[in-house]
Amino acid sequence: MAKPVLHHVNLMTTRLQEMIEWYGHVAGLEVAHLAPVGAWLTNDAANHRLALISLPDTTDDPAKDTHTGLHHIAFEHASFADMFDSYARLRELGIRPHFCLDHGLTTSMYYGDPDRNLVELQIDNFGDWAKSSHWMRTSPEFAANPIGVFFNPDRVLDAYRAGTSAADIHRAAMAGEFLPDPLPPIGIPPRR
Numbered sequence: 001m002a003k004p005v006l007h008h009v010n011l012m013t014t015r016l017q018e019m020i021e022w023y024g025h026v027a028g029l030e031v032a033h034l035a036p037v038g039a040w041l042t043n044d045a046a047n048h049r050l051a052l053i054s055l056p057d058t059t060d061d062p063a064k065d066t067h068t069g070l071h072h073i074a075f076e077h078a079s080f081a082d083m084f085d086s087y088a089r090l091r092e093l094g095i096r097p098h099f100c101l102d103h104g105l106t107t108s109m110y111y112g113d114p115d116r117n118l119v120e121l122q123i124d125n126f127g128d129w130a131k132s133s134h135w136m137r138t139s140p141e142f143a144a145n146p147i148g149v150f151f152n153p154d155r156v157l158d159a160y161r162a163g164t165s166a167a168d169i170h171r172a173a174m175a176g177e178f179l180p181d182p183l184p185p186i187g188i189p190p191r192r
Contacts, residue, residue, distance in 0.1 A: 076122050109122070150179055
């Protein structure tokens with residue numbers, strides 16, 4: 001059986017320009033094509049990875065919090081350093097994650113875009129998809145807690161800047177040493 005690879009995500013929006021700017025800051029997406037009905041953005045050699053459609057009768061969903069649908073899309077950083085350097089840069093721009101989780105196989109930060117869609121920025125804690133896939137399939141720890149452990153990104157950034165290795169930060173996060181207070185919800189980001 002042929003297994004197609006995910007190419008792009010398409011989001012409807014009433015905030016086209018704000019979404020273009022936000023995804024540029026957060027994931028380095030640049031406009032490949034802009035039209036009156038939307039924009040097609042990419043951050044690699046693909047023609048587009050994110051499409052933003054903005055039709056005239058599009059409206060916001062006031063009950064988004066209680067509707068089924070997309071929970072989040074994810075972008076993977078190459079390294080712990082890349083992700084936390086990006087976190088520090090975004091924090092300076094006033095863009096903060098809604099919540100952060102160490103899932104065991106990944107360390108992940110979940111941001112809310114201008115339309116309150118969740119966007120995960122992550123790293124693979126194993127640095128190898130085969131190893132993290134094996135761990136996910138066989139780990140009793142993952143089976144017992146597939147959501148993972150919350151962490152406070154400011155405390156993790158401080159530990160990283162103090163010279164703590166990514167592996168030691170991961171172990172400490174999984175042990176609950178960087179818990180935020182209070183624990184955040186993992187649903188749709190609150191309205192701004």
